[in-house]
Amino acid sequence: MDSREFREWSRRAAEWGADYRETLREHPVRAQTRPGEIAARIENAPPEHGEPMERIFADFEEMILPGMTHWQHPRFFAYFPANAAPVSVVAEYLVTAMAAQCMLWQTSPAATELETAMIDWVRQALALPTGFSGVIQDSASSATLAAVLTMRERALSWQGNANGLAGMKPIRIYASNQVHTSIDRAIWVSGIGEANLVRIPTKGRWRGMDVAALEAAVVADKEAGLLPAGIVACVGGTSIGGTDDLASVADVARRHGLYLHVDAAWAGAAMICPEFRHFWQGIEGADSIVFNPHKWLGAQFDCSVQFVKDPDSQVKTLAIQPEYLKTHGKDGIVNYSEWSVPLGRRFRALKLWFLLRAHGLEGLRAMIRDHVRWSEKLAQRISETPGFEIVSEPMLSLFSFRHIPPAGGDSDAHNQRLVDRINDDGRIYLTQTRVDGQLAIRFQAGQFDATEADVDEAYDTIVRVAAMLDQVGVVT
Ligand SMILES: *Cc1c(COP(=O)(O)O)cnc(C)c1O
Numbered sequence: 349m350d351s352r353e354f355r356e357w358s359r360r361a362a363e364w365g366a367d368y369r370e371t372l373r374e375h376p377v378r379a380q381t382r383p384g385e386i387a388a389r390i391e392n393a394p395p396e397h398g399e400p401m402e403r404i405f406a407d408f409e410e411m412i413l414p415g416m417t418h419w420q421h422p423r424f425f426a427y428f429p430a431n432a433a434p435v436s437v438v439a440e441y442l443v444t445a446m447a448a449q450c451m452l453w454q455t456s457p458a459a460t461e462l463e464t465a466m467i468d469w470v471r472q473a474l475a476l477p478t479g480f481s482g483v484i485q486d487s488a489s490s491a492t493l494a495a496v497l498t499m500r501e502r503a504l505s506w507q508g509n510a511n512g513l514a515g516m517k518p519i520r521i522y523a524s525n526q527v528h529t530s531i532d533r534a535i536w537v538s539g540i541g542e543a544n545l546v547r548i549p550t551k552g553r554w555r556g557m558d559v560a561a562l563e564a565a566v567v568a569d570k571e572a573g574l575l576p577a578g579i580v581a582c583v584g585g586t587s588i589g590g591t592d593d594l595a596s597v598a599d600v601a602r603r604h605g606l607y608l609h610v611d612a613a614w615a616g617a618a619m620i621c622p623e624f625r626h627f628w629q630g631i632e633g634a635d636s637i638v639f640n641p642h643k644w645l646g647a648q649f650d651c652s653v654q655f656v657k658d659p660d661s662q663v664k665t666l667a668i669q670p671e672y673l674k675t676h677g678k679d680g681i682v683n684y685s686e687w688s689v690p691l692g693r694r695f696r697a698l699k700l701w702f703l704l705r706a707h708g709l710e711g712l713r714a715m716i717r718d719h720v721r722w723s724e725k726l727a728q729r730i731s732e733t734p735g736f737e738i739v740s741e742p743m744l745s746l747f748s749f750r751h752i753p754p755a756g757g758d759s760d761a762h763n764q765r766l767v768d769r770i771n772d773d774g775r776i777y778l779t780q781t782r783v784d785g786q787l788a789i790r791f792q793a794g795q796f797d798a799t800e801a802d803v804d805e806a807y808d809t810i811v812r813v814a815a816m817l818d819q820v821g822v823v824t
Contacts, residue, residue: 376774429794499578526590584615589743598633
Protein backbone atom coordinates (compact mmCIF):
# COMPACT_ATOMS: atom_id res chain seq x y z
CA MET A 349 0.00 0.00 0.00
CA ASP A 350 1.54 3.29 -1.04
CA SER A 351 1.07 6.61 0.67
CA ARG A 352 -1.78 7.70 -1.58
CA GLU A 353 -3.72 4.51 -0.94
CA PHE A 354 -2.96 4.67 2.76
CA ARG A 355 -4.53 8.11 2.85
CA GLU A 356 -7.56 6.96 0.91
CA TRP A 357 -8.20 3.80 2.94
CA SER A 358 -7.60 5.51 6.24
CA ARG A 359 -10.31 7.96 5.23
CA ARG A 360 -12.62 5.12 4.22
CA ALA A 361 -11.97 3.34 7.53
CA ALA A 362 -12.77 6.52 9.47
CA GLU A 363 -16.02 6.97 7.49
CA TRP A 364 -16.85 3.35 8.10
CA GLY A 365 -16.26 3.70 11.86
CA ALA A 366 -18.59 6.68 12.13
CA ASP A 367 -21.29 4.98 10.01
CA TYR A 368 -20.93 1.87 12.12
CA ARG A 369 -21.65 3.70 15.34
CA GLU A 370 -24.56 5.58 13.83
CA THR A 371 -26.28 2.43 12.55
CA LEU A 372 -25.54 0.06 15.41
CA ARG A 373 -29.12 -0.05 16.62
CA GLU A 374 -30.07 -1.77 13.35
CA HIS A 375 -27.84 -4.78 14.10
CA PRO A 376 -28.66 -7.65 16.45
CA VAL A 377 -26.48 -7.15 19.53
CA ARG A 378 -25.09 -10.67 19.72
CA ALA A 379 -23.81 -12.24 16.52
CA GLN A 380 -26.49 -14.56 15.14
CA THR A 381 -23.88 -16.92 13.74
CA ARG A 382 -23.42 -20.65 14.12
CA PRO A 383 -19.96 -22.02 15.03
CA GLY A 384 -17.83 -22.59 11.91
CA GLU A 385 -20.05 -20.51 9.62
CA ILE A 386 -17.51 -17.69 9.22
CA ALA A 387 -14.49 -20.00 9.12
CA ALA A 388 -16.07 -21.90 6.22
CA ARG A 389 -16.07 -18.75 4.12
CA ILE A 390 -12.41 -17.88 4.60
CA GLU A 391 -9.96 -19.09 1.93
CA ASN A 392 -8.01 -22.13 3.08
CA ALA A 393 -4.62 -20.76 2.01
CA PRO A 394 -3.03 -17.30 1.79
CA PRO A 395 -2.92 -15.72 -1.68
CA GLU A 396 0.34 -15.80 -3.65
CA HIS A 397 -0.37 -12.40 -5.16
CA GLY A 398 -1.72 -9.25 -3.60
CA GLU A 399 -5.41 -8.54 -3.95
CA PRO A 400 -7.06 -5.17 -4.46
CA MET A 401 -8.04 -3.33 -1.31
CA GLU A 402 -11.56 -2.86 -2.66
CA ARG A 403 -12.13 -6.62 -2.52
CA ILE A 404 -10.49 -7.06 0.89
CA PHE A 405 -12.64 -4.31 2.37
CA ALA A 406 -15.81 -5.66 0.76
CA ASP A 407 -15.10 -9.08 2.28
CA PHE A 408 -14.63 -7.48 5.68
CA GLU A 409 -18.06 -5.92 5.45
CA GLU A 410 -19.76 -8.91 3.95
CA MET A 411 -18.09 -11.85 5.72
CA ILE A 412 -16.73 -10.55 9.01
CA LEU A 413 -19.21 -7.95 10.18
CA PRO A 414 -22.19 -10.35 10.41
CA GLY A 415 -20.10 -12.55 12.69
CA MET A 416 -19.38 -9.81 15.21
CA THR A 417 -21.06 -9.27 18.56
CA HIS A 418 -21.43 -5.53 18.94
CA TRP A 419 -19.91 -4.37 22.20
CA GLN A 420 -20.60 -0.74 21.28
CA HIS A 421 -24.30 -1.45 20.75
CA PRO A 422 -26.35 0.80 23.03
CA ARG A 423 -28.36 -2.25 24.12
CA PHE A 424 -25.37 -4.34 25.11
CA PHE A 425 -26.21 -5.26 28.71
CA ALA A 426 -24.14 -8.46 28.98
CA TYR A 427 -20.83 -9.13 30.79
CA PHE A 428 -19.28 -5.75 31.52
CA PRO A 429 -18.99 -2.87 29.05
CA ALA A 430 -15.93 -2.56 26.80
CA ASN A 431 -16.42 0.98 25.59
CA ALA A 432 -14.43 2.53 22.79
CA ALA A 433 -15.22 6.22 23.09
CA PRO A 434 -14.67 7.67 19.60
CA VAL A 435 -11.96 9.99 20.90
CA SER A 436 -9.99 7.01 22.20
CA VAL A 437 -10.37 5.28 18.84
CA VAL A 438 -8.80 8.33 17.18
CA ALA A 439 -5.88 8.21 19.64
CA GLU A 440 -5.47 4.50 18.96
CA TYR A 441 -5.29 5.19 15.26
CA LEU A 442 -2.39 7.59 15.81
CA VAL A 443 -0.61 5.10 18.07
CA THR A 444 -1.02 2.37 15.49
CA ALA A 445 0.30 4.62 12.75
CA MET A 446 3.44 5.31 14.80
CA ALA A 447 3.85 1.63 15.77
CA ALA A 448 5.15 2.86 19.09
CA GLN A 449 7.11 0.45 21.28
CA CYS A 450 7.14 1.53 24.88
CA MET A 451 9.30 -0.91 26.79
CA LEU A 452 11.97 1.58 27.86
CA TRP A 453 11.97 5.32 28.41
CA GLN A 454 14.32 5.77 25.47
CA THR A 455 12.28 3.63 23.07
CA SER A 456 9.41 6.16 23.34
CA PRO A 457 10.18 8.90 25.88
CA ALA A 458 6.90 10.77 25.40
CA ALA A 459 4.91 7.58 25.88
CA THR A 460 6.66 6.82 29.16
CA GLU A 461 6.29 10.34 30.48
CA LEU A 462 2.65 10.57 29.43
CA GLU A 463 2.02 7.19 31.08
CA THR A 464 3.44 8.48 34.37
CA ALA A 465 1.31 11.61 34.10
CA MET A 466 -1.87 9.67 33.22
CA ILE A 467 -1.39 7.30 36.15
CA ASP A 468 -1.33 10.35 38.36
CA TRP A 469 -4.36 11.92 36.66
CA VAL A 470 -6.32 8.72 37.19
CA ARG A 471 -5.06 8.47 40.79
CA GLN A 472 -6.46 11.94 41.44
CA ALA A 473 -9.69 11.19 39.59
CA LEU A 474 -10.26 8.21 41.90
CA ALA A 475 -9.19 10.21 44.98
CA LEU A 476 -6.41 7.77 45.83
CA PRO A 477 -3.77 9.22 48.15
CA THR A 478 -0.40 10.35 46.87
CA GLY A 479 2.11 7.59 47.27
CA PHE A 480 0.50 5.36 44.67
CA SER A 481 2.35 5.19 41.39
CA GLY A 482 1.56 2.70 38.68
CA VAL A 483 1.71 1.30 35.20
CA ILE A 484 -0.72 0.69 32.36
CA GLN A 485 -1.01 -3.03 31.64
CA ASP A 486 -2.83 -4.77 28.80
CA SER A 487 -5.44 -6.39 31.02
CA ALA A 488 -6.51 -6.85 34.60
CA SER A 489 -5.38 -10.46 34.29
CA SER A 490 -1.81 -9.30 33.65
CA ALA A 491 -1.92 -6.79 36.50
CA THR A 492 -3.20 -9.45 38.89
CA LEU A 493 -0.50 -11.85 37.72
CA ALA A 494 2.14 -9.19 38.37
CA ALA A 495 0.67 -8.62 41.85
CA VAL A 496 0.54 -12.35 42.68
CA LEU A 497 4.12 -12.82 41.50
CA THR A 498 5.13 -9.90 43.69
CA MET A 499 3.32 -11.47 46.67
CA ARG A 500 5.15 -14.71 46.00
CA GLU A 501 8.61 -13.18 45.67
CA ARG A 502 8.14 -10.90 48.65
CA ALA A 503 7.13 -13.85 50.85
CA LEU A 504 10.15 -15.84 49.59
CA SER A 505 12.59 -12.94 50.07
CA TRP A 506 12.98 -12.85 46.31
CA GLN A 507 14.27 -16.43 46.08
CA GLY A 508 11.47 -17.88 43.92
CA ASN A 509 12.67 -16.55 40.58
CA ALA A 510 16.19 -17.76 41.32
CA ASN A 511 15.52 -21.18 42.78
CA GLY A 512 11.98 -22.17 41.82
CA LEU A 513 9.35 -23.23 44.32
CA ALA A 514 10.53 -26.79 44.99
CA GLY A 515 11.61 -27.11 48.60
CA MET A 516 9.97 -23.82 49.59
CA LYS A 517 7.16 -23.63 52.14
CA PRO A 518 3.79 -23.65 50.36
CA ILE A 519 2.68 -20.09 49.66
CA ARG A 520 -0.88 -19.22 50.63
CA ILE A 521 -3.11 -16.61 48.99
CA TYR A 522 -6.56 -15.66 50.30
CA ALA A 523 -9.62 -14.55 48.33
CA SER A 524 -13.39 -14.85 48.46
CA ASN A 525 -15.47 -16.96 46.10
CA GLN A 526 -16.57 -13.77 44.32
CA VAL A 527 -13.22 -12.95 42.69
CA HIS A 528 -12.69 -13.23 38.95
CA THR A 529 -11.16 -16.34 37.38
CA SER A 530 -8.07 -14.28 36.52
CA ILE A 531 -7.09 -14.78 40.17
CA ASP A 532 -7.15 -18.57 39.73
CA ARG A 533 -5.06 -18.29 36.60
CA ALA A 534 -2.52 -16.02 38.30
CA ILE A 535 -2.24 -18.66 41.05
CA TRP A 536 -1.71 -21.42 38.47
CA VAL A 537 0.78 -19.52 36.34
CA SER A 538 2.80 -18.31 39.30
CA GLY A 539 3.33 -21.92 40.36
CA ILE A 540 1.54 -21.40 43.67
CA GLY A 541 -1.16 -23.92 42.81
CA GLU A 542 -4.92 -23.81 43.15
CA ALA A 543 -4.72 -25.86 46.38
CA ASN A 544 -3.01 -22.86 47.98
CA LEU A 545 -5.70 -20.38 47.02
CA VAL A 546 -7.69 -20.28 50.23
CA ARG A 547 -11.36 -19.44 49.59
CA ILE A 548 -12.81 -17.37 52.37
CA PRO A 549 -16.60 -17.58 52.80
CA THR A 550 -18.53 -14.40 52.21
CA LYS A 551 -21.31 -12.72 54.08
CA GLY A 552 -23.37 -9.58 54.23
CA ARG A 553 -25.17 -7.45 51.72
CA TRP A 554 -22.22 -7.16 49.32
CA ARG A 555 -20.85 -10.66 49.86
CA GLY A 556 -17.51 -9.57 51.23
CA MET A 557 -15.02 -11.95 52.84
CA ASP A 558 -15.89 -12.97 56.39
CA VAL A 559 -12.95 -11.11 57.92
CA ALA A 560 -12.85 -13.22 61.08
CA ALA A 561 -12.68 -16.34 58.91
CA LEU A 562 -9.93 -14.70 56.86
CA GLU A 563 -7.82 -13.99 59.91
CA ALA A 564 -8.47 -17.45 61.35
CA ALA A 565 -7.31 -19.03 58.08
CA VAL A 566 -4.09 -16.99 58.08
CA VAL A 567 -3.34 -17.90 61.70
CA ALA A 568 -4.06 -21.59 61.09
CA ASP A 569 -1.79 -21.61 58.04
CA LYS A 570 1.06 -20.00 59.97
CA GLU A 571 0.68 -22.57 62.73
CA ALA A 572 0.73 -25.33 60.13
CA GLY A 573 4.08 -24.07 58.83
CA LEU A 574 2.69 -22.67 55.58
CA LEU A 575 3.63 -19.26 54.17
CA PRO A 576 0.77 -16.74 53.97
CA ALA A 577 1.79 -14.23 51.27
CA GLY A 578 -1.14 -12.11 50.22
CA ILE A 579 -4.82 -11.35 49.88
CA VAL A 580 -6.75 -10.62 46.69
CA ALA A 581 -9.82 -8.57 47.50
CA CYS A 582 -12.47 -7.43 45.05
CA VAL A 583 -14.67 -4.41 44.59
CA GLY A 584 -17.42 -5.19 42.10
CA GLY A 585 -16.97 -8.90 41.38
CA THR A 586 -17.88 -10.07 37.89
CA SER A 587 -20.80 -12.27 38.83
CA ILE A 588 -22.97 -9.98 40.98
CA GLY A 589 -20.64 -7.21 42.10
CA GLY A 590 -19.29 -8.92 45.25
CA THR A 591 -17.34 -6.38 47.29
CA ASP A 592 -15.01 -6.85 50.24
CA ASP A 593 -14.86 -4.60 53.26
CA LEU A 594 -11.45 -3.25 52.35
CA ALA A 595 -10.79 -1.41 55.58
CA SER A 596 -11.15 -4.63 57.62
CA VAL A 597 -9.32 -6.77 55.06
CA ALA A 598 -6.46 -4.25 54.99
CA ASP A 599 -6.26 -4.48 58.78
CA VAL A 600 -5.74 -8.23 58.58
CA ALA A 601 -3.14 -7.73 55.83
CA ARG A 602 -1.28 -5.21 57.95
CA ARG A 603 -1.38 -7.30 61.13
CA HIS A 604 0.06 -10.33 59.33
CA GLY A 605 2.41 -8.60 56.91
CA LEU A 606 0.46 -9.74 53.85
CA TYR A 607 0.44 -8.05 50.44
CA LEU A 608 -3.02 -6.78 49.49
CA HIS A 609 -4.10 -6.62 45.85
CA VAL A 610 -7.53 -5.18 45.02
CA ASP A 611 -9.35 -6.11 41.82
CA ALA A 612 -11.68 -3.25 40.91
CA ALA A 613 -11.39 -3.90 37.17
CA TRP A 614 -14.95 -2.86 36.40
CA ALA A 615 -16.16 -0.88 39.43
CA GLY A 616 -13.03 1.29 39.61
CA ALA A 617 -14.48 3.57 36.91
CA ALA A 618 -17.35 4.56 39.20
CA MET A 619 -14.88 5.75 41.83
CA ILE A 620 -14.54 9.01 39.89
CA CYS A 621 -17.91 9.79 41.56
CA PRO A 622 -17.48 10.69 45.24
CA GLU A 623 -20.87 9.21 46.17
CA PHE A 624 -19.77 5.70 45.17
CA ARG A 625 -16.44 5.70 47.00
CA HIS A 626 -17.98 4.09 50.09
CA PHE A 627 -17.67 0.85 48.11
CA TRP A 628 -13.91 0.95 48.47
CA GLN A 629 -13.48 2.62 51.82
CA GLY A 630 -10.07 1.58 53.12
CA ILE A 631 -8.56 1.36 49.61
CA GLU A 632 -5.52 3.31 50.80
CA GLY A 633 -4.49 0.15 52.68
CA ALA A 634 -3.95 -1.74 49.40
CA ASP A 635 -0.48 -2.46 48.01
CA SER A 636 -1.76 -2.91 44.47
CA ILE A 637 -5.02 -1.97 42.74
CA VAL A 638 -6.20 -2.83 39.25
CA PHE A 639 -8.83 -0.87 37.37
CA ASN A 640 -9.69 -1.13 33.66
CA PRO A 641 -10.35 2.20 31.94
CA HIS A 642 -11.13 -0.01 28.93
CA LYS A 643 -14.39 -1.10 30.53
CA TRP A 644 -16.83 1.50 31.76
CA LEU A 645 -14.64 4.59 31.42
CA GLY A 646 -14.38 4.37 27.65
CA ALA A 647 -10.72 3.91 26.76
CA GLN A 648 -10.58 1.61 23.76
CA PHE A 649 -9.32 -1.90 24.66
CA ASP A 650 -6.69 -2.47 25.98
CA CYS A 651 -5.99 -0.20 28.92
CA SER A 652 -5.67 -1.55 32.44
CA VAL A 653 -4.25 0.68 35.14
CA GLN A 654 -2.37 -0.95 37.99
CA PHE A 655 -1.57 1.26 40.96
CA VAL A 656 1.22 0.13 43.26
CA LYS A 657 2.37 1.53 46.55
CA ASP A 658 5.88 0.15 46.38
CA PRO A 659 6.96 -0.19 42.75
CA ASP A 660 10.36 -1.47 43.88
CA SER A 661 8.81 -4.77 45.02
CA GLN A 662 7.20 -5.30 41.63
CA VAL A 663 10.29 -4.22 39.71
CA LYS A 664 12.47 -6.49 41.84
CA THR A 665 10.09 -9.32 40.92
CA LEU A 666 9.83 -8.66 37.18
CA ALA A 667 12.82 -6.66 35.94
CA ILE A 668 15.45 -8.36 33.89
CA GLN A 669 18.22 -6.40 32.32
CA PRO A 670 20.25 -7.96 29.56
CA GLU A 671 22.96 -5.70 28.16
CA TYR A 672 20.91 -4.57 25.15
CA LEU A 673 18.17 -3.24 27.39
CA LYS A 674 20.42 -1.25 29.70
CA THR A 675 20.04 2.47 29.32
CA HIS A 676 23.37 3.68 30.62
CA GLY A 677 23.63 6.96 32.42
CA LYS A 678 19.89 7.51 32.42
CA ASP A 679 19.29 7.24 36.13
CA GLY A 680 15.97 8.45 37.38
CA ILE A 681 14.03 7.38 34.32
CA VAL A 682 11.26 4.77 34.32
CA ASN A 683 11.35 1.69 32.11
CA TYR A 684 7.81 0.39 32.35
CA SER A 685 8.61 -3.03 30.90
CA GLU A 686 10.25 -3.71 34.27
CA TRP A 687 6.82 -3.41 35.89
CA SER A 688 5.08 -5.98 33.70
CA VAL A 689 5.47 -9.47 32.26
CA PRO A 690 5.62 -8.62 28.52
CA LEU A 691 8.64 -6.71 27.24
CA GLY A 692 7.00 -5.01 24.25
CA ARG A 693 4.38 -2.53 25.35
CA ARG A 694 1.77 -0.52 23.48
CA PHE A 695 1.37 3.23 23.86
CA ARG A 696 -1.81 3.09 25.93
CA ALA A 697 -1.52 6.43 27.70
CA LEU A 698 -2.42 8.47 24.62
CA LYS A 699 -6.04 7.33 24.46
CA LEU A 700 -6.45 8.00 28.15
CA TRP A 701 -5.10 11.51 27.69
CA PHE A 702 -7.43 12.17 24.74
CA LEU A 703 -10.39 10.64 26.58
CA LEU A 704 -9.97 12.51 29.86
CA ARG A 705 -9.42 15.82 28.07
CA ALA A 706 -12.29 15.44 25.62
CA HIS A 707 -14.91 14.32 28.13
CA GLY A 708 -13.62 15.81 31.36
CA LEU A 709 -14.30 14.03 34.62
CA GLU A 710 -17.72 15.68 34.88
CA GLY A 711 -18.73 14.29 31.50
CA LEU A 712 -17.70 10.78 32.51
CA ARG A 713 -19.36 11.08 35.91
CA ALA A 714 -22.65 12.11 34.29
CA MET A 715 -22.57 9.01 32.10
CA ILE A 716 -21.83 6.67 34.99
CA ARG A 717 -24.51 8.24 37.18
CA ASP A 718 -27.08 7.78 34.42
CA HIS A 719 -26.18 4.11 34.04
CA VAL A 720 -26.47 3.48 37.78
CA ARG A 721 -29.79 5.30 37.98
CA TRP A 722 -31.31 3.51 34.98
CA SER A 723 -30.16 0.18 36.30
CA GLU A 724 -31.67 0.78 39.72
CA LYS A 725 -34.92 1.82 38.10
CA LEU A 726 -34.99 -1.30 35.92
CA ALA A 727 -34.34 -3.53 38.95
CA GLN A 728 -37.25 -1.81 40.68
CA ARG A 729 -39.57 -2.38 37.72
CA ILE A 730 -38.57 -6.03 37.43
CA SER A 731 -39.09 -6.58 41.14
CA GLU A 732 -42.63 -5.20 40.79
CA THR A 733 -43.45 -7.42 37.83
CA PRO A 734 -45.31 -10.63 38.76
CA GLY A 735 -43.30 -13.76 38.03
CA PHE A 736 -39.90 -12.12 38.49
CA GLU A 737 -37.57 -11.88 41.46
CA ILE A 738 -34.41 -9.88 42.05
CA VAL A 739 -31.53 -12.22 42.94
CA SER A 740 -28.86 -9.61 43.69
CA GLU A 741 -29.69 -5.96 44.17
CA PRO A 742 -27.89 -3.32 42.11
CA MET A 743 -24.21 -2.88 42.93
CA LEU A 744 -23.60 0.28 40.90
CA SER A 745 -25.19 -0.63 37.54
CA LEU A 746 -25.14 -4.44 37.95
CA PHE A 747 -27.93 -6.62 39.28
CA SER A 748 -29.35 -10.06 38.63
CA PHE A 749 -32.85 -11.45 38.47
CA ARG A 750 -34.75 -14.60 37.76
CA HIS A 751 -38.06 -15.52 36.20
CA ILE A 752 -40.05 -18.02 38.23
CA PRO A 753 -41.12 -20.95 36.04
CA PRO A 754 -44.90 -20.71 35.83
CA ALA A 755 -45.62 -24.41 36.28
CA GLY A 756 -43.03 -24.82 39.01
CA GLY A 757 -40.52 -26.50 36.66
CA ASP A 758 -36.71 -26.47 36.77
CA SER A 759 -35.73 -22.86 37.42
CA ASP A 760 -32.21 -23.16 35.95
CA ALA A 761 -33.40 -24.66 32.67
CA HIS A 762 -36.19 -22.14 32.42
CA ASN A 763 -33.95 -19.13 32.98
CA GLN A 764 -31.28 -20.45 30.60
CA ARG A 765 -34.00 -20.77 27.98
CA LEU A 766 -35.17 -17.27 28.73
CA VAL A 767 -31.73 -15.73 28.34
CA ASP A 768 -31.07 -17.72 25.15
CA ARG A 769 -34.39 -16.61 23.64
CA ILE A 770 -33.71 -13.01 24.60
CA ASN A 771 -30.32 -13.11 22.88
CA ASP A 772 -31.70 -14.85 19.80
CA ASP A 773 -34.23 -12.07 19.55
CA GLY A 774 -31.27 -9.71 19.06
CA ARG A 775 -32.71 -6.53 20.49
CA ILE A 776 -30.72 -6.72 23.70
CA TYR A 777 -27.90 -8.90 25.01
CA LEU A 778 -27.76 -10.40 28.52
CA THR A 779 -25.65 -13.08 30.17
CA GLN A 780 -26.26 -15.47 33.04
CA THR A 781 -24.40 -16.31 36.22
CA ARG A 782 -24.78 -18.60 39.20
CA VAL A 783 -25.73 -17.27 42.59
CA ASP A 784 -25.62 -19.77 45.46
CA GLY A 785 -25.61 -22.55 42.89
CA GLN A 786 -28.66 -21.31 41.01
CA LEU A 787 -28.87 -19.65 37.64
CA ALA A 788 -29.61 -15.94 37.55
CA ILE A 789 -29.71 -13.47 34.65
CA ARG A 790 -27.32 -10.53 34.88
CA PHE A 791 -28.01 -7.01 33.74
CA GLN A 792 -25.57 -4.13 33.63
CA ALA A 793 -25.79 -0.80 31.83
CA GLY A 794 -22.54 0.82 30.80
CA GLN A 795 -22.40 1.52 27.09
CA PHE A 796 -21.51 5.10 26.14
CA ASP A 797 -24.40 5.68 23.72
CA ALA A 798 -27.06 3.91 25.78
CA THR A 799 -30.14 5.96 26.63
CA GLU A 800 -32.89 5.45 29.13
CA ALA A 801 -35.11 4.33 26.23
CA ASP A 802 -32.66 1.48 25.56
CA VAL A 803 -33.00 0.33 29.16
CA ASP A 804 -36.80 0.57 28.83
CA GLU A 805 -36.54 -1.59 25.74
CA ALA A 806 -34.61 -4.13 27.82
CA TYR A 807 -37.55 -4.28 30.22
CA ASP A 808 -40.07 -4.72 27.40
CA THR A 809 -37.99 -7.46 25.77
CA ILE A 810 -37.43 -9.39 29.00
CA VAL A 811 -41.12 -9.32 29.89
CA ARG A 812 -42.30 -10.10 26.36
CA VAL A 813 -39.96 -13.08 25.87
CA ALA A 814 -40.81 -14.45 29.34
CA ALA A 815 -44.51 -14.24 28.48
CA MET A 816 -43.85 -16.19 25.27
CA LEU A 817 -42.08 -18.89 27.25
CA ASP A 818 -45.01 -19.03 29.64
CA GLN A 819 -47.32 -19.66 26.69
CA VAL A 820 -45.33 -22.50 25.16
CA GLY A 821 -44.76 -24.02 28.60
CA VAL A 822 -41.52 -25.22 30.12
CA VAL A 823 -39.61 -28.05 28.54
CA THR A 824 -36.91 -29.33 30.86
C1 LIG B 1 -13.15 -7.82 33.54
C2 LIG B 1 -12.63 -8.23 34.85
C3 LIG B 1 -11.42 -8.91 34.96
C4 LIG B 1 -10.61 -9.34 33.77
O1 LIG B 1 -10.18 -8.25 33.05
P1 LIG B 1 -9.20 -8.40 31.79
O2 LIG B 1 -8.72 -7.01 31.61
O3 LIG B 1 -10.05 -8.90 30.69
O4 LIG B 1 -8.13 -9.35 32.16
C5 LIG B 1 -10.96 -9.20 36.23
N1 LIG B 1 -11.66 -8.87 37.31
C6 LIG B 1 -12.84 -8.22 37.26
C7 LIG B 1 -13.56 -7.86 38.50
C8 LIG B 1 -13.36 -7.88 36.01
O5 LIG B 1 -14.52 -7.22 35.93
